[in-house]
Amino acid sequence: MSGVIVENLSKAFPKEDGDVIWALKDINLEIRDEEFVCLVGPSGCGKTTLLRIIAGLESPTTGRVIVDGNVVTGPDPRRGMVFQEYSLFPWQKVIDNIAFGLEMRGVGKEERRRIGERYLEMVGLSQFRDAYPYELSGGMRQRVAIARALANDPDVLLMDEPFGALDAQTRNRMQGELLSIWEQTKKTILFVTHSVDEAVYLSDRIVVLTPRPGSVREIVEIPWPRPRDRTSIEFADVRRKVLRMIEDTENSR
Amino acid sequence: MKRQKQKQLLGIAALIIAAAIWQFVAEYVVGRSFILPSVTDVAVAFVNLLASGTLLIDIGVSFKHFGIGILAAIFLGVPVGILMGWFRVADSLLDPIIEILRPIPPLAWIPFAIIWFGLTAAAAGFVIFVGAFFPILTATYTAFRSVPKIYVEAGKVLGCDTSFELIRHVALPSAIPSIASGIRISMGVGWMCLVAAEMFGVSRNGLGYQLWHNYYLHQMPEVVVYMLILGFAGLIIDHIFRHYVDQRLLRWHEGEVAS
Numbered sequence: 001m002s003g004v005i006v007e008n009l010s011k012a013f014p015k016e017d018g019d020v021i022w023a024l025k026d027i028n029l030e031i032r033d034e035e036f037v038c039l040v041g042p043s044g045c046g047k048t049t050l051l052r053i054i055a056g057l058e059s060p061t062t063g064r065v066i067v068d069g070n071v072v073t074g075p076d077p078r079r080g081m082v083f084q085e086y087s088l089f090p091w092q093k094v095i096d097n098i099a100f101g102l103e104m105r106g107v108g109k110e111e112r113r114r115i116g117e118r119y120l121e122m123v124g125l126s127q128f129r130d131a132y133p134y135e136l137s138g139g140m141r142q143r144v145a146i147a148r149a150l151a152n153d154p155d156v157l158l159m160d161e162p163f164g165a166l167d168a169q170t171r172n173r174m175q176g177e178l179l180s181i182w183e184q185t186k187k188t189i190l191f192v193t194h195s196v197d198e199a200v201y202l203s204d205r206i207v208v209l210t211p212r213p214g215s216v217r218e219i220v221e222i223p224w225p226r227p228r229d230r231t232s233i234e235f236a237d238v239r240r241k242v243l244r245m246i247e248d249t250e251n252s253r
Numbered sequence: 254m255k256r257q258k259q260k261q262l263l264g265i266a267a268l269i270i271a272a273a274i275w276q277f278v279a280e281y282v283v284g285r286s287f288i289l290p291s292v293t294d295v296a297v298a299f300v301n302l303l304a305s306g307t308l309l310i311d312i313g314v315s316f317k318h319f320g321i322g323i324l325a326a327i328f329l330g331v332p333v334g335i336l337m338g339w340f341r342v343a344d345s346l347l348d349p350i351i352e353i354l355r356p357i358p359p360l361a362w363i364p365f366a367i368i369w370f371g372l373t374a375a376a377a378g379f380v381i382f383v384g385a386f387f388p389i390l391t392a393t394y395t396a397f398r399s400v401p402k403i404y405v406e407a408g409k410v411l412g413c414d415t416s417f418e419l420i421r422h423v424a425l426p427s428a429i430p431s432i433a434s435g436i437r438i439s440m441g442v443g444w445m446c447l448v449a450a451e452m453f454g455v456s457r458n459g460l461g462y463q464l465w466h467n468y469y470l471h472q473m474p475e476v477v478v479y480m481l482i483l484g485f486a487g488l489i490i491d492h493i494f495r496h497y498v499d500q501r502l503l504r505w506h507e508g509e510v511a512s
Binding site: 055056057074075076077079080081083085086087088089090091092100101103104105132133134148149152 | 403404406407409410411412413418422423426427429504505506
């Protein structure tokens with residue numbers, strides 16, 4: 001059981017004049033074990049902040065996050081994170097990047113390499129085992145970043161617009177690969193994106209946030225099997241519906 | 254390729270011409286070896302010094318002084334730089350002290366170098382240390398201040414729980430290129446301090462010592478030999494270090510920066 005529960009969570013950032021800005025207000029959310037949930041919303045609605053709080057990289061002003069029965073108090077390798085920016089350590093070879101978390105846990109070198117290689121194979125980059133990150137394309141780097149997060153065998157995988165910097169074609173391919181990884185590993189995934197198309201293609205449920213201060217506006221269930229057809233009528237309908245929600249909330253400001 | 258060859262040939266030609274002019278001026282215009290030794294005077298002095306074996310001993314002694322100073326600067330400058338770059342409190346505490354000590358010229362420390370260490374290799378090493386310490390400190394400090402946040406956060410979510418782990422596994426590797434270039438600068442500064450550090454008689458040998466010794470003996474061709482050896486050795490140290498760093502430590506860095 002590796003669900004994520006967000007309870008009455010609010011986040012305020014201090015402004016220079018002593019005042020505060022509320023980035024998130026009263027978020028309540030429950031993500032089930034092995035579920036794939038996307039967070040969407042207008043830019044600046046705090047979806048990345050919410051993800052960072054769940055990761056433990058920032059603390060909530062009020063409320064709390066419970067993962068697997070434990071209240072989140074700081075970063076933990078049991079919550080894997082894939083960042084939007086390229087976050088691979090440039091001084092390490094691909095295999096050592098993937099094995100980094102294992103090294104921190106004190107796993108021996110042999111074991112580390114063995115596990116690392118398994119995830120390297122899962123993301124299809126075995127032939128780049130000894131390459132340095134600068135030798136990889138953007139898509140490959142993010143695949144390594146996913147493998148690095150998975151190598152820790154986390155309960156939850158948090159992804160912050162991981163494909164945001166990729167071109168459309170690469171992006172579509174990465175989405176397919178992510179789904180196949182998800183099916184193999186059965187991780188709970190929380191995925192932030194600004195692409196509604198991506199959200200509809202990937203998720204079991206889409207959480208739509210309102211503009212700042214962000215709160216949950218609606219949760220859209222997508223019960224269809226995968227792989228999904230991006231060109232189907234239902235797909236377009238849901239996409240339109242979600243887009244309209246985002247636009248409405250933006251206009252009602 | 255052809256261009257490069259041409260450049261090399263031009264360089265060699267320029268050296269030959271410069272030597273010829275030097276020889277001509279020394280011999281026919283100045284005419285006194287004490288004021289300006291000629292190329293041939295210097296060459297003869299060089300061969301004699303090499304044959305007698307003193308030159309090699311001098312080089313060895315100077316490298317010893319230099320090594321003491323640089324190693325001390327690295328072993329102190331890097332940790333202090335890390336402390337100041339990573340911990341705000343250490344920065345606030347140490348910064349005023351550093352700022353007062355930094356502008357003092359290394360050679361101004363010579364009296365205390367003698368009092369504290371006597372006329373020993375350590376005294377010469379200390380003067381070189383003072384010159385080399387600050388560039389290493391500053392480079393380490395700056396590098397630690399500018400470790401990209403994304404790497405620190407990635408380290409945290411991957412299981413670096415303590416500052417020590419983050420420093421050891423994330424910040425330090427990310428800072429190595431800057432620290433290396435700081436060490437390179439400090440080696441240049443340290444080498445400059447060498448002549449003065451050996452001036453006050455810490456040993457009977459050493460490139461800097463011999464420079465002064467031969468000056469007192471009015472053997473100016475020998476002085477020129479030591480000047481040229483000092484320059485040449487500095488150049489070689491720099492090249493070896495750069496080669497080592499580029500090959501061994503910074504293979505990854507090459508691909509990250511515009512070259």
